[in-house]
Amino acid sequence: MKIGVFSYFPLPVGLAATTRMMAYSRGMVKLGAEVHLITMYPYESEQSGSVELYGIKLFKLSKRIRPNNPIIRILNFLEGFFFAMKMIRNGNKKKKFDGIIISNDNVFVLGLTTVFLKTLKIPVFFMFDEFPIPIRKYLKERVGFLKEFGYRISLFNVSGLISMTEKLGEFYVRISKRSIDKLVLSTITDLDRFPVKKSVERENYICYMGNMELAKDDVLLIIEAFFILLKRYPQYTLRLYGKPSTSDLQKILSKIKYLDLDNNVEILFAEFNQVPHILQSAKILVSAQPNTTRALGGFPTKLGEYLASGSPTLTTEIGEIGNYVKDGYHLYLAKPSQVEEYAGKLCKIVEEYDIALEVAQNGCQLIFEKYSHIQAGNEILNFIKLVNGKNRE
Numbered sequence: 340m341k342i343g344v345f346s347y348f349p350l351p352v353g354l355a356a357t358t359r360m361m362a363y364s365r366g367m368v369k370l371g372a373e374v375h376l377i378t379m380y381p382y383e384s385e386q387s388g389s390v391e392l393y394g395i396k397l398f399k400l401s402k403r404i405r406p407n408n409p410i411i412r413i414l415n416f417l418e419g420f421f422f423a424m425k426m427i428r429n430g431n432k433k434k435k436f437d438g439i440i441i442s443n444d445n446v447f448v449l450g451l452t453t454v455f456l457k458t459l460k461i462p463v464f465f466m467f468d469e470f471p472i473p474i475r476k477y478l479k480e481r482v483g484f485l486k487e488f489g490y491r492i493s494l495f496n497v498s499g500l501i502s503m504t505e506k507l508g509e510f511y512v513r514i515s516k517r518s519i520d521k522l523v524l525s526t527i528t529d530l531d532r533f534p535v536k537k538s539v540e541r542e543n544y545i546c547y548m549g550n551m552e553l554a555k556d557d558v559l560l561i562i563e564a565f566f567i568l569l570k571r572y573p574q575y576t577l578r579l580y581g582k583p584s585t586s587d588l589q590k591i592l593s594k595i596k597y598l599d600l601d602n603n604v605e606i607l608f609a610e611f612n613q614v615p616h617i618l619q620s621a622k623i624l625v626s627a628q629p630n631t632t633r634a635l636g637g638f639p640t641k642l643g644e645y646l647a648s649g650s651p652t653l654t655t656e657i658g659e660i661g662n663y664v665k666d667g668y669h670l671y672l673a674k675p676s677q678v679e680e681y682a683g684k685l686c687k688i689v690e691e692y693d694i695a696l697e698v699a700q701n702g703c704q705l706i707f708e709k710y711s712h713i714q715a716g717n718e719i720l721n722f723i724k725l726v727n728g729k730n731r732e
Contacts, residue, residue, distance in 0.1 A: 343461075344440045346442035362712040376395055377398040463497050499521065500512070528710055530647060547581075557676070565604070618645060621648075627655045629676060642654060651698060
């Protein structure tokens with residue numbers, strides 16, 4: 340099979356969305372598929388055209404797409420879009436795509452792309468891992484009427500949906516006002532990055548890793564819970580890995596200063612290849628999501644990597660997480676926004692660390708058995724075959 344993935348994410352390294360995209364693409368390649376990743380936003384000045392990595396063909400522009408001048412940004416946006424469409428058209432001429440996965444929820448881009456792909460008679464699949472911007476950025480309860488109408492028109496040409504959660508999938512099915520085949524892939528982990536180690540030397544740090552976007556991750560709760568833990572176990576440090584926005588960074592620094600944790604909390608950044616070692620060397624891995632509509636529809640990508648590392652993991656029970664993992668068996672769960680409960684679970688992990696390691700091994704086994712990049716690639720390929728078969732009948 341030949342599959343294309345069109346996105347605006349940086350390649351081959353980026354944040355959670357890029358990591359997921361590279362993971363399931365590697366899985367599809369290992370199963371014999373030809374995979375093209377085409378992005379309209381490279382973010383880095385690198386050579387354009389075709390670059391092959393892990394058997395995946397990467398297509399990207401050679402320009403940086405984030406100038407300050409809004410007019411130039413619009414022109415670069417259009418240039419990136421037309422470049423991507425050209426790469427898809429040229430690739431389709433050589434050998435027809437069995438499907439293009441659009442991993443871009445910009446309603447304007449989604450609409451134009453689906454129409455263009457329809458003219459090429461390429462089946463279209465829309466993949467998404469969060470609610471659209473009004474919900475995920477401004478924490479609204481729903482999108483506006485015009486944007487909802489735009490999605491409805493765009494989804495008319497979509498053959499199938501690939502969603503991170505049931506709730507997200509239902510959201511787009513409702514908007515489309517028609518029956519669309521749907522695949523749910525909660526977490527996808529590239530297990531080639533996490534070799535199994537017989538023994539690991541863990542250090543006395545508690546680790547959070549993410550983008551530190553406070554609307555998405557409740558980093559302030561983690562800091563407050565760590566403050567409570569530190570009163571009983573002063574040997575620990577908290578390492579926060581990520582690149583928060585200026586406004587979020589100020590809130591995080593203010594919380595650290597208010598609790599007098601300047602010597603106990605570090606804000607760091609991890610390169611892509613450093614992530615597995617950092618996670619595997621941590622005493623405890625932590626994550627937390629606030630109780631928002633955005634969190635209810637999402638599933639933390641980092642959770643799969645946390646579990647794959649074999650380190651004890653604590654996160655909040657929000658959305659559909661509880662459908663896939665069991666508290667006290669695969670990991671530890673606390674209610675969102677409950678600092679005392681979260682801190683209590685942290686203390687429990689420290690006090691019963693041998694048991695926590697056994698729990699972590701159960702979580703690691705779960706990821707290796709059910710949520711690997713190979714498994715995800717296989718599910719995507721089978722889903723595309725199924726939908727294409729139905730449409731040919």
